[in-house]
Amino acid sequence: MRDVAAVRRWFTGLALLEQLQGGDRDLLAEHATWVTLQAGARLYGQGQPGSALWFLVEGEIVLGGKPGDAVDGVVGLAITTPGYPVGWDGMVWPGRHRWDAVAASRTLLLRVAREVIDDRCRADEGFAARLHQLLLWLAATQLRRQHTRLITSRYDDETDAVAALIASRAEELRVTSALHRIPGYLRSRPTVADAFRALEAIRDGEDALEAEIAREALDMLAGVRRELRVYLGLQRAYEAVASAPRDVGPAEIRARTCRALVDLFTQTEYRIAGLDRLPPTSGNVVLCNHLHSHPTNRLPNGFSLILDTHFVSSMILYRTYGQPPVRVVRDSHWNEAGHARYYERLGYVMVPSSEGPTTAAQRAERYERFVAEASAALRTGQDLIICPEGCPGTTASSPGRLRIGAFQLAARLDPEPMIVPVALANFDQRLSRAVFGAVVAEPFRMSDVVADPADRDQVARFVNDDLAPRYRAWVREAAALR
Amino acid sequence: MEVGSSSMSLVDLMPGASALPAALVCELDRWSTVHDVAAGTVLLRQRAVIEDLIVLVCGRIATLVDFAGTGDLVVETTEEPGRVFGWSGLNALGRATATVRADTDSRIMTVPLIPVHDGPPGWTAALCGVVAGALADRTRELQVRWSGAADAPEGIEDA
Numbered sequence: 103m104r105d106v107a108a109v110r111r112w113f114t115g116l117a118l119l120e121q122l123q124g125g126d127r128d129l130l131a132e133h134a135t136w137v138t139l140q141a142g143a144r145l146y147g148q149g150q151p152g153s154a155l156w157f158l159v160e161g162e163i164v165l166g167g168k169p170g171d172a173v174d175g176v177v178g179l180a181i182t183t184p185g186y187p188v189g190w191d192g193m194v195w196p197g198r199h200r201w202d203a204v205a206a207s208r209t210l211l212l213r214v215a216r217e218v219i220d221d222r223c224r225a226d227e228g229f230a231a232r233l234h235q236l237l238l239w240l241a242a243t244q245l246r247r248q249h250t251r252l253i254t255s256r257y258d259d260e261t262d263a264v265a266a267l268i269a270s271r272a273e274e275l276r277v278t279s280a281l282h283r284i285p286g287y288l289r290s291r292p293t294v295a296d297a298f299r300a301l302e303a304i305r306d307g308e309d310a311l312e313a314e315i316a317r318e319a320l321d322m323l324a325g326v327r328r329e330l331r332v333y334l335g336l337q338r339a340y341e342a343v344a345s346a347p348r349d350v351g352p353a354e355i356r357a358r359t360c361r362a363l364v365d366l367f368t369q370t371e372y373r374i375a376g377l378d379r380l381p382p383t384s385g386n387v388v389l390c391n392h393l394h395s396h397p398t399n400r401l402p403n404g405f406s407l408i409l410d411t412h413f414v415s416s417m418i419l420y421r422t423y424g425q426p427p428v429r430v431v432r433d434s435h436w437n438e439a440g441h442a443r444y445y446e447r448l449g450y451v452m453v454p455s456s457e458g459p460t461t462a463a464q465r466a467e468r469y470e471r472f473v474a475e476a477s478a479a480l481r482t483g484q485d486l487i488i489c490p491e492g493c494p495g496t497t498a499s500s501p502g503r504l505r506i507g508a509f510q511l512a513a514r515l516d517p518e519p520m521i522v523p524v525a526l527a528n529f530d531q532r533l534s535r536a537v538f539g540a541v542v543a544e545p546f547r548m549s550d551v552v553a554d555p556a557d558r559d560q561v562a563r564f565v566n567d568d569l570a571p572r573y574r575a576w577v578r579e580a581a582a583l584r
Numbered sequence: 585m586e587v588g589s590s591s592m593s594l595v596d597l598m599p600g601a602s603a604l605p606a607a608l609v610c611e612l613d614r615w616s617t618v619h620d621v622a623a624g625t626v627l628l629r630q631r632a633v634i635e636d637l638i639v640l641v642c643g644r645i646a647t648l649v650d651f652a653g654t655g656d657l658v659v660e661t662t663e664e665p666g667r668v669f670g671w672s673g674l675n676a677l678g679r680a681t682a683t684v685r686a687d688t689d690s691r692i693m694t695v696p697l698i699p700v701h702d703g704p705p706g707w708t709a710a711l712c713g714v715v716a717g718a719l720a721d722r723t724r725e726l727q728v729r730w731s732g733a734a735d736a737p738e739g740i741e742d743a
Contacts, residue, residue, distance in 0.1 A: 190716075191720045193713075194714070195599075195716070200721065201724070227709065235675055235712050238712040238713075241671075241717075241719035242671050242672070242675075242719055244719075245720075
């Protein structure tokens with residue numbers, strides 16, 4: 103789009119400029135010059151006189167703040183809509199910019215000098231009126247967006263906020279407007295990506311009102327977009343396991359999963375304390391408190407990829423030792439095809455579910471198999487992750503009752519492994535709002551903390567009276583990490 | 585209660601009005617009136633057609649937005665003389681996007697837009713430019729207020 107004819111066609115197609123006439127747009131096209139900004143470059147500064155109008159062609163301009171700052175529409179504002187007249191605030195009284203404008207990525211704009219616009223305004227008062235009505239509309243839209251953000255920031259859920267935004271403008275919209283479908287798309291996780299695609303199409307479409315609402319909605323959904331990226335990462339992590347070629351062994355699949363999860367968690371907010379307390383080598387029993395997965399992370403097949411243990415596997419153990427750990431996982435229930443498809447490929451140590459063996463002999467046989475498999479994993483230098491609660495709970499109530507099986511297991515192994523407690527917090531919250539917290543506590547051996555590790559009562563007293571209260575404190579500490 | 589035709593000029597009251605064409609200012613001053621309004625008086629109703637600009641002389645004005653079943657929410661209050669409300673009257677749609685209400689007993693100037701609509705297009709351009717600047721300043725002020733109190737937003741409460 104380097105020639106005037108192409109630029110003219112581009113200006114003609116801009117719904118944002120529908121208040122201008124064809125001749126007005128031609129004037130802009132004829133006098134427009136190209137400006138390319140690299141990421142971080144400043145287009146203009148707060149307080150500078152307005153010297154031009156810039157029309158965004160591609161890229162992103164951030165008004166207020168610096169690139170990388172949170173752009174939440176309340177304090178900072180990101181402009182990504184093609185055709186948006188950047189710098190309008192310098193064209194109105196008193197002719198100075200209110201905000202710094204900085205490119206957040208490589209950005210292409212078309213610049214029309216102020217002198218050109220002022221000359222035409224003097225020569226054609228009709229043009230002046232149309233242009234300044236457009237500038238007033240831009241100013242009012244920005245103020246209105248600010249008001250909307252002040253209100254919607256009260257909503258706990260961005261989806262509710264967007265639904266309310268669309269409902270609040272419903273009487274202005276066509277009954278066939280695609281905007282009416284957006285709340286439905288947003289309420290089902292697998293169709294959230296469709297909601298973004300639809301909103302972006304509406305934003306770039308010909309209906310100025312719909313485009314304005316779509317821009318506001320996209321602004322509100324910044325956190326949801328981040329969640330979507332993580333959700334797509336969860337899907338990829340699941341498929342990396344469940345759809346791995348048959349000739350790939352469990353250890354390689356575990357390593358691939360850990361790498362996929364590291365990529366996934368780097369897109370989240372997390373804090374880890376106490377990494378320096380990890381033993382120098384792997385081959386330890388690693389305890390985790392177990393937290394519910396937020397319902398919005400459930401995959402389309404109903405399977406929830408539990409984030410907490412995956413976080414410990416990938417972000418703590420794999421990144422420290424370069425070796426994927428082995429987890430202790432319950433057998434799949436009869437109706438959990440997704441669970442079975444995922445875990446059968448990973449070579450984890452499986453323990454019976456509530457649907458497991460019914461006779462004492464069968465249970466004893468399964469327990470011995472569990473001990474043998476767990477011992478084998480530890481002997482080969484792999485970490486063994488166990489959630490001693492057995493079932494997940496909330497951060498506020500975590501940990502629940504700690505079962506003593508993991509501790510008895512550690513006590514009877516030779517050589518006796520270190521036990522590394524890891525306290526986790528906030529993995530039960532929505533990704534867009536949570537700061538995941540993890541505290542690695544001081545490792546210990548059972549023989550250091552009870553006189554006779556083979557004595558079930560002594561182990562139970564240690565776990566219930568000594569360890570459990572300290573574990574609760576570590577979880578509080580993890581929840582407070584910021 | 586209407587006080588009567590204004591002896592006060594828009595230029596003295598509204599930031600940027602001195603940049604307006606002198607003939608426009610004269611015309612607006614001729615048409616404008618100053619009112620005392622009681623606390624609670626609704627000056628503009630969201631979605632209603634707008635025929636006048638409202639300029640705050642003294643007192644406090646709240647801006648409220650009805651947002652899909654949540655009721656009218658206060659999004660902004662101001663005690664700043666010269667604040668202008670009713671910008672929508674200058675644009676084609678011409679309907680208020682928010683409700684504007686006197687929060688305390690206040691004095692306001694009502695500026696009919698008829699002379700602007702009936703006058704030369706340059707008058708519309710000039711007034712739009714000044715009002716747009718005022719709106720940009722309001723947006724900026726809200727952002728500054730929020731950046732300093734992001735965790736404890738003030739000025740937003742159920743009306």
